[in-house]
Amino acid sequence: MGRKPCCQKVGLKKGAWTAEEDDKLKNFILTNGQCCWRALPKLAGLLRCGKSCRLRWINYLRPDLKRGLLSEDEEKIIIDLHAKLGNRWSKIASHLPGRTDNDIKNHWNTHIKKKLRNMGIDPLSSNPLPPTTTPPLPLQEQIQYPMVGQEPSSDLVDQNKDSETSVQSTIREGKDEDKNIASSPVIEVGIDEVQVIEPHEILDPSSPSFSYICEDLQFSPTFDYSDILMSI
DNA sequence: AATGCTCGCAACCGCGTGTGA
């Protein structure tokens, strides 16, 4: 049974939104509220797919959106939550009022990933990367380097091959965490050219972001993180 | 000034999930 297209695509516009379309969509939703997305384009007089309208509203037009760069605090929260939740961007976004999953996903892929690598942290697993003080090992040898709390696996091989695009393992991790969410975030501070986020900053129970995270991840602010710190 | 390259953001696509018939 083949999947039907999400909407009748013939005659529908794609690509960048014009100011006029934005106005139509915004005015319609502000007047009528968010009704069913599928019917909305017709009602609002837009030649767009409902999905496209939804995305435009959520990612760009919503009045409560925060624009601009993410703050350092927000970044820290994202890093913490990503270590716990994996690539579940909408869950992560729900912790950051005014930010969208798309924002966070983009920011992660363009900024945070790079930053973490420079800090010697594997952005996919939040585990320390193999030390880089010695000359880089040939690929096969790198693969055999054991990661903290992780068996060398075919996933790991993929990550080493192409860590930019190998996200499938993270998705699996994320889904598995639905059942077993208590994997410890293990953060290492490594050799860096960029600003270093100290472990105590990430795992500081007295910081506002820490209690915020605890609240939603359902572990207590008195959570015993000494094991985590010991492993750093 | 022209061209090529890189980066970041906005938007699209396909799949998973929830819900009602």
Added chain:
DNA sequence: ATCACACGCGGTTGCGAGCAT
């Protein structure tokens, strides 16, 4: 229990802006 539909999510891509040569 099954199916169809709508919505939501995450991965990927396309394009424009800025920068380097």
